[in-house]
Amino acid sequence: MRALRPATRPDLPALYDCVVTHTRTTPLRSSFRHRTHLWLVDVDHLPRLPCLLRPLAGFHARDHFTATARSIRAGVDGYLAGQGVDLRGGRVVMLAHARVLGHVFNPLTLFWCHDRRGALVCVIAEVHNTYGQRHCYLLRPDADGTAEVVKDFYVSPFFPVDGGYRMRLPLPAQELNVMVQLRRGGLRPFTATVRGRHRPATAWNLIRSSLRHPWSTAAVSAAIRRRGIVLWLRRLPVYPRPVDRTHEGRT
Template identity: 55%
Template structure:
């Protein structure tokens, strides 16, 4: 199959995966809305563990949607509340986030168009800390056509892994929760967000669906007022994510759920 046909197949697969949301406003050639050309999503994040015991919780936070070629111009006085650093994502910390993503995709046989847009959904480093369980990248070519989606996963052991989401389900290859082994497959629904954010991740194991997570939110144009409002509504948001994960882990331990061994050297690409 020639390269043009392969590219067409990739675009079609991405369109299928995004449930028709590839033409959402955030994916067009015009800048993202707002004075900073970025968006904030007030998000409600839900977790549901189905086996071997049932456990559910939700928490609220806020996420950024940014164009990797035009990161938001956060004023110096507010930068402690929002920093986007290569060192907080996989790859060479001396390169940009986009350059590292380009290098990863090249290793997967995808040449990222330098003139194409890449949107990243993530938490920014705030007050000296960040922990991103899930960062998502939506990549388009110069004509605005979808090329691929990448899901970047971090665990609480400082490790990370990228999934190139070309089809669903995606085999699980990375140790995330200490209460699940590295088996099964993820069903990922990651439509590029517009006015609304609506993502879901489902882990299917040999004995059925074991876990579901959802991320839902409403878009607000990013700017000084929006950032201050989000930071006041969710103080120490990045610390809260880490604390919440550990708190829920302690609850599961107290309920008698056994810890699964962590594979050695599972740092991910």
């Protein structure tokens, strides 16, 4: 079947069938795995789906950054301008869930930001929590794709807002291999990994992924909430969410 849109490179847009793993080591040991699929797209050349497939994948500016930009690209540039970064039109590659059947939830969206020559300038890690809030971290990965940043956003009710993250964020190619690890006081209490394999973004591959992972974004949101209930029933301490409206956004 034909690709959903001619891409600026042969590998984009792309689909990744993924396994997401969450592992906790303290104060109790717990882990779970969830299967889903993610998109890797050039934000200047978003997929154009046939009419009948559009409910299965939508990409909207309101799902990212301030939710008020005219496009995802404008949202990226606006955020970077506030950080003193100007890509001067360089390429931005986004890894994310698309909006499916009107619903989207992206625990982590990644933007690899390049200059005009194609050199990586930075990575934006946009984090969403289940309370309708979002927050961005500006990262400068090293040659191995690894970066560290102080945690300053409430995500899980089972961790306070302290410590920092170590992230491994190589730009996906045939393989997707992303890792986010929370570090607190010399401990590594939580690690999340996302591993997947590249598939061309054809209509057939989208249909197949949608059948394998029906209503994938709602399933991700439900899985996180179910896991939270399990941890609460196991009497894992809960940290109240700080009142902070600066992170609010429409989801």
